[in-house]
Amino acid sequence: MAREENIDVLIIGAGASGGVAARHLAEKGFSVVCLEQGEWPDRNDFRGAEDDWELAIRKDWALSPNIRKLDSDYPVNAEKSDIDPLMFNAVGGSMVIYAGTWPRMLPSDFRVKSLDGVAEDWPIDYFELAPYYDQIDLEIGVSGLAGDPAYPAHPDYPLPPLPLGKAGRKVAQAHNDLGWHWWPEPNAILSAPYDGRNPCVQRGVCTSGCGEGAKASTDLTHWPKAIGAGAKLITSARVRKITVNDQGLATGAVWVDPEGREFHQSAKVVILAANAIGTARLLLLSKNSMFPNGLANSSGLVGKRLMMHPFAVVTGWFDESLEGWQGQFGASITSYQFYETNPQHDFVRGAKWALSPVGGPLNHVLPMRAGTEVWGEQHHELMNRTFGKGATWAIFGEDLPEESNYIELDESLSDSSGIPSPKVHYKISQNSKRLMGFQVERAEESLRAAGASDVTTANLLRYSGWHLMGTAKMGDDPAKSVVNRFQRSHDVENLYIVDGSVFVTSSGVNPTATITALALRTADNIVKSRSLQAVPS
Amino acid sequence: MIELDQRLISQLTSIADVMLPETPQMPSVSGTGSFEASLLKVLDSRPDLAKGLKTAIDLLPKETFQLSDLDELLTKDPEAYTALTTIVAASYYQVKEVKVRIGYPGQVPKTYDPYAYVEWVQEGLLDPVVERGQIWKDPREEVK
Numbered sequence: 001m002a003r004e005e006n007i008d009v010l011i012i013g014a015g016a017s018g019g020v021a022a023r024h025l026a027e028k029g030f031s032v033v034c035l036e037q038g039e040w041p042d043r044n045d046f047r048g049a050e051d052d053w054e055l056a057i058r059k060d061w062a063l064s065p066n067i068r069k070l071d072s073d074y075p076v077n078a079e080k081s082d083i084d085p086l087m088f089n090a091v092g093g094s095m096v097i098y099a100g101t102w103p104r105m106l107p108s109d110f111r112v113k114s115l116d117g118v119a120e121d122w123p124i125d126y127f128e129l130a131p132y133y134d135q136i137d138l139e140i141g142v143s144g145l146a147g148d149p150a151y152p153a154h155p156d157y158p159l160p161p162l163p164l165g166k167a168g169r170k171v172a173q174a175h176n177d178l179g180w181h182w183w184p185e186p187n188a189i190l191s192a193p194y195d196g197r198n199p200c201v202q203r204g205v206c207t208s209g210c211g212e213g214a215k216a217s218t219d220l221t222h223w224p225k226a227i228g229a230g231a232k233l234i235t236s237a238r239v240r241k242i243t244v245n246d247q248g249l250a251t252g253a254v255w256v257d258p259e260g261r262e263f264h265q266s267a268k269v270v271i272l273a274a275n276a277i278g279t280a281r282l283l284l285l286s287k288n289s290m291f292p293n294g295l296a297n298s299s300g301l302v303g304k305r306l307m308m309h310p311f312a313v314v315t316g317w318f319d320e321s322l323e324g325w326q327g328q329f330g331a332s333i334t335s336y337q338f339y340e341t342n343p344q345h346d347f348v349r350g351a352k353w354a355l356s357p358v359g360g361p362l363n364h365v366l367p368m369r370a371g372t373e374v375w376g377e378q379h380h381e382l383m384n385r386t387f388g389k390g391a392t393w394a395i396f397g398e399d400l401p402e403e404s405n406y407i408e409l410d411e412s413l414s415d416s417s418g419i420p421s422p423k424v425h426y427k428i429s430q431n432s433k434r435l436m437g438f439q440v441e442r443a444e445e446s447l448r449a450a451g452a453s454d455v456t457t458a459n460l461l462r463y464s465g466w467h468l469m470g471t472a473k474m475g476d477d478p479a480k481s482v483v484n485r486f487q488r489s490h491d492v493e494n495l496y497i498v499d500g501s502v503f504v505t506s507s508g509v510n511p512t513a514t515i516t517a518l519a520l521r522t523a524d525n526i527v528k529s530r531s532l533q534a535v536p537s
Numbered sequence: 538m539i540e541l542d543q544r545l546i547s548q549l550t551s552i553a554d555v556m557l558p559e560t561p562q563m564p565s566v567s568g569t570g571s572f573e574a575s576l577l578k579v580l581d582s583r584p585d586l587a588k589g590l591k592t593a594i595d596l597l598p599k600e601t602f603q604l605s606d607l608d609e610l611l612t613k614d615p616e617a618y619t620a621l622t623t624i625v626a627a628s629y630y631q632v633k634e635v636k637v638r639i640g641y642p643g644q645v646p647k648t649y650d651p652y653a654y655v656e657w658v659q660e661g662l663l664d665p666v667v668e669r670g671q672i673w674k675d676p677r678e679e680v681k
Binding site for chain 2: 048055058107108110115125147149151160161162163172173181183192199321325377379380383387
């Protein structure tokens with residue numbers, strides 16, 4: 001086994017949180033090495049501008065690693081899960097394939113125990129995180145409009161909002177008529193040139209890689225700056241376990257390259273940034289005699305409380321063309337009308353809605369949306385009635401944490417390096433089912449008020465696990481949490497977790513803005529407390 | 538990669554013509570005149586579907602194919618069903634004439650004025666939302 005120089009900080013994972021942490025630590029003079037199992041995205045490989053785009057998103061650019069089966073992916077056993085986890089392994093991580101919507105969590109999201117009597121409160125609140133949201137909005141290049149009454153006041157976004165489009169205007173007017181909330185969606189997608197990057201051209205292909213580089217991902221926004229500040233990024237480097245010394249401090253990580261050669265990277269501090277499935281998997285893989293149940297797992301909560309957001313799409317079909325294949329995906333407008341708990345409901349918490357394009361021809365006629373009765377003459381009738389005439393409310397409901405939703409190591413499935421895969425156990429809760437049923441009905445009402453002549457619904461979709469959260473919970477009590485309020489392990493004093501694993505509750509919004517704001521806050525704390533940091537001798 | 542010979546392509550075209558027949562507005566698959574070229578492009582993009590496509594052609598009746606046979610295929614071999622329907626639809630909608638008829642230019646770039654939002658803000662589109670005031674819950678007050 002080759003052994004490399006001892007450095008200040010080892011980061012595992014070069015996605016959203018890893019990129020943010022690397023840049024800020026490197027810029028403050030820390031020596032940083034990052035191990036990433038994927039490669040740099042090559043924009044020449046993106047298919048959004050090509051005729052075969054809709055074919056590519058069903059295989060090589062599928063959102064699920066179990067469908068893509070790229071060398072950089074690891075399979076996830078989801079047989080015991082109602083939702084298939086989605087992710088992308090590359091520099092930039094799952095940001096390469098996310099939609100790019102960029103909402104903050106709301107103040108109530110941090111206090112669901114106090115407000116609604118469910119789950120637990122976060123040890124921090126919105127107002128403590130707000131300055132980091134403000135800073136990360138500038139680094140990412142967010143397009144939006146300040147003043148949304150669904151949020152506390154905050155500084156304006158650096159760029160103007162992306163176009164509402166015909167559908168956005170129509171539905172916005174309907175919400176005004178209904179007296180319902182709407183607002184232009186903040187997107188991590190440039191509406192104008194910014195920081196050397198080009199603006200969005202409205203292709204509507206955001207979830208299969210942005211060829212223009214307008215959609216933010218850390219391979220564009222953070223890694224070039226991190227590397228410029230001295231950080232070293234090693235790709236195709238798959239971590240097998242985190243190593244510890246006799247004092248219970250992390251000493252680095254063992255990783256393998258695609259040829260199967262094994263290396264050890266030493267470090268004074270280790271940061272996990274591998275998403276809520278990958279991070280829990282690594283902690284469980286790193287068990288040893290001192291940590292027999294997995295590293296940092298004295299609470300028994302590593303891998304538990306997985307949250308993935310139940311998801312529905314409600315599509316309104318209008319009589320005129322809305323050019324429904326075009327526009328940021330991303331979203332044009334959002335609604336928080338039914339976000340907060342209402343005592344009249346038979347569920348707690350709520351959901352965020354985002355109005356999105358519908359895609360190209362295949363998305364209209366293949367079974368996921370159209371069912372199996374779409375062939376023959378009725379095929380052309382269906383296309384004539386729907387193509388280009390749709391607008392979709394994409395709805396994410398808050399997913400409350402339950403210890404029965406968890407990740408373990410699979411006994412037989414492994415990745416191409418022979419490392420055991422994660423096995424996901426996840427059931428959609430009764431609260432989620434009631435919550436989503438209500439939201440779907442209201443979304444149908446919204447679209448009909450906007451003039452839709454028909455509305456179709458797909459609720460509780462299986463391939464919808466974009467948002468992976470909760471498997472290494474943050475908290476003040478070491479018996480009931482994995483990391484403290486600064487995302488440092490209670491058990492291993494030089495081990496930090498900066499991805500969505502640390503979420504105490506899921507909120508009902510897309511999590512990347514919060515993940516990156518938290519990563520920035522943790523990096524800031526590592527810098528401020530460096531003289532107090534315990535490190536291996 | 539499984540090669541599709543002329544016999545298989547001909548059988549597939551016959552099946553596809555039933556799935557996507559001619560109407561006054563739209564051509565049938567064979568009526569596009571370029572289905573085969575499109576099919577080969579699709580298979581070049583998705584070689585993983587070729588095996589399922591061949592299975593589907595083998596399993597479906599050749600001379601007497603009707604739409605109800607697709608239901609049976611879905612039950613018997615879902616992978617073959619997915620391959621067949623994906624390839625037929627993708628090949629059809631990649632034909633230029635078909636795209637023109639449905640008004641689809643592809644996922645093309647579009648220019649816009651990023652400051653056009655000022656117009657709809659000034660028109661008052663957001664005014665009702667703003668006038669209703671704060672809807673976020675402040676936990677600092679709610680839990681007192």
